[in-house]
Amino acid sequence: MQRGYWIKSKPNYNTLSWRENTLGHMLIAQGEGGLALVKLLQQRCPVQPLKVLFSGEKYTDILNGFIPEGIDVFASDEEMLCELKSQLSECLMGTQFYVAGDEAFIWKVMDELAVYGVQERDVEKELCGTIARSVYCVHCKTIDKNVHHNIHLCSYCNRYLFVRDHFSRRLGAYMGVMVDAEVPGDIPARQEIYP
Amino acid sequence: MTTLTVKVADVEQVTDVVKHFTLVPENGELLPHFSGGSHIIVSLNINGRIHRNAYSLMGSTTEVDSYHISVRKQENSRGGSIYMHEEVKPGSILEVTYPVNLFAINKMARRHVLVAGGIGITPFMSQISDLNRLGYDYELHYAYRSNEHAAFREQLEEMCGDKVYFHVDSEGSQLDLKVLLSHQLLGTHVYICGPDSMVKALHLTAKDLGWPENHVHSEQFSAPPMGDEFKVKLVESDIELVVPSDMSLLEAIEGAGVDAPFLCRGGACGRCELEVVECDGQLQHNDHYLSDAEKLAGNKVMPCVSRARCSQLSLKL
Numbered sequence: 001m002q003r004g005y006w007i008k009s010k011p012n013y014n015t016l017s018w019r020e021n022t023l024g025h026m027l028i029a030q031g032e033g034g035l036a037l038v039k040l041l042q043q044r045c046p047v048q049p050l051k052v053l054f055s056g057e058k059y060t061d062i063l064n065g066f067i068p069e070g071i072d073v074f075a076s077d078e079e080m081l082c083e084l085k086s087q088l089s090e091c092l093m094g095t096q097f098y099v100a101g102d103e104a105f106i107w108k109v110m111d112e113l114a115v116y117g118v119q120e121r122d123v124e125k126e127l128c129g130t131i132a133r134s135v136y137c138v139h140c141k142t143i144d145k146n147v148h149h150n151i152h153l154c155s156y157c158n159r160y161l162f163v164r165d166h167f168s169r170r171l172g173a174y175m176g177v178m179v180d181a182e183v184p185g186d187i188p189a190r191q192e193i194y195p
Numbered sequence: 196m197t198t199l200t201v202k203v204a205d206v207e208q209v210t211d212v213v214k215h216f217t218l219v220p221e222n223g224e225l226l227p228h229f230s231g232g233s234h235i236i237v238s239l240n241i242n243g244r245i246h247r248n249a250y251s252l253m254g255s256t257t258e259v260d261s262y263h264i265s266v267r268k269q270e271n272s273r274g275g276s277i278y279m280h281e282e283v284k285p286g287s288i289l290e291v292t293y294p295v296n297l298f299a300i301n302k303m304a305r306r307h308v309l310v311a312g313g314i315g316i317t318p319f320m321s322q323i324s325d326l327n328r329l330g331y332d333y334e335l336h337y338a339y340r341s342n343e344h345a346a347f348r349e350q351l352e353e354m355c356g357d358k359v360y361f362h363v364d365s366e367g368s369q370l371d372l373k374v375l376l377s378h379q380l381l382g383t384h385v386y387i388c389g390p391d392s393m394v395k396a397l398h399l400t401a402k403d404l405g406w407p408e409n410h411v412h413s414e415q416f417s418a419p420p421m422g423d424e425f426k427v428k429l430v431e432s433d434i435e436l437v438v439p440s441d442m443s444l445l446e447a448i449e450g451a452g453v454d455a456p457f458l459c460r461g462g463a464c465g466r467c468e469l470e471v472v473e474c475d476g477q478l479q480h481n482d483h484y485l486s487d488a489e490k491l492a493g494n495k496v497m498p499c500v501s502r503a504r505c506s507q508l509s510l511k512l
Contacts (some may be wrong), residue, residue, distance in 0.1 A: 021402060093379040094405035096405055121407075
């Protein structure tokens, strides 16, 4: 990739940190995102009401130790997103949101928050565990998850796709474009660049 | 700017200090459609000097055979509202701009909380007509000093039913903004129009409680602040002029015959932004549009409300 190349749609993620002005906090994490929550809670456990939704096994004991009222633990991301949906309908304006997990997960949560007009800049987001990408094939509209390589074979249409940095927040996926459209069969070497 | 010529069809004294004007098109045709929260700018020729005041459209957004505005008489003002109260009568002809909306409801919102202080009720009258028509969830809080200032109370009770709450200062039932903003469901938007102190208090309270900025909307129409007289040079049109202490920079530019752009005339929209070429003193920014950094940099100015304390200001116009 050319130095200095940057595409505006590629999201930035940070380390979770507390937002001061608030009526309450809602922490939503998955898998290795649990560690991000532990780091956050080790900084300080805020005085305002705190809700934690976590899908995963690792870190649950440590997290429970921080919060006397307990955390909600789920066996799968899907179950947690379902619970999130129902809790959001009763949430108040002024709640601050913190999301940690893999990229696809972060944007699934953002999708639920967007229903209530919560914008990207108003949510703390930390990318955890893997930087594997979800890739959206622009030719057949298939989304393949957990892509680690720069060149990806589309699971539906069998085209070799170049994984671009062009990111769709709505789909939570990067754009994949046929890499040998101009010279059929001319496929660059595959490299694992999204560990 | 293209204007409409309207005739005053009716003037109604609403309270001691508020008059309601019904404006109809001079040619008998329909007026342009508008959305709730829109305003028009009325041009008034007072002793040869053009005053341009913004007034919210209050009527139903579905009826455009007439426009409705209400004017509060401001005793310490530059004369626009006093002129409207004392000189404008049924049959008077006025020049008004096409409606502009800088205070529209957000249609993606889950709920709308409207907060009005005094004459700040006017933009909500047309917004409520939109909210009712669309069946959106809302509540209106109307704060005023005492019962003789309760403009449009009966009309609001009829329009809003149990969605309206009145807060009367003299009866001690003050509106507690913190309580109001602490129990709103996620996805609510709040809108405020009223005195400066009230608008600022709501913005601060919302920020303290963690409301994101884009869920808080406000509108204020106030006369441009006065200041010292200063000289202006318009570099591109090669015109020199003087801004008297009781005239805004924009008004002085217009007075010199230059057709400068504008929309809100309240320092909110940014339409009138001008580039500063040189200033041998200090710019006095009174707008809500430029960021603090831009104000500090001093190479832009909003002539509708801002001025300068200097002997000469050069502008690219």
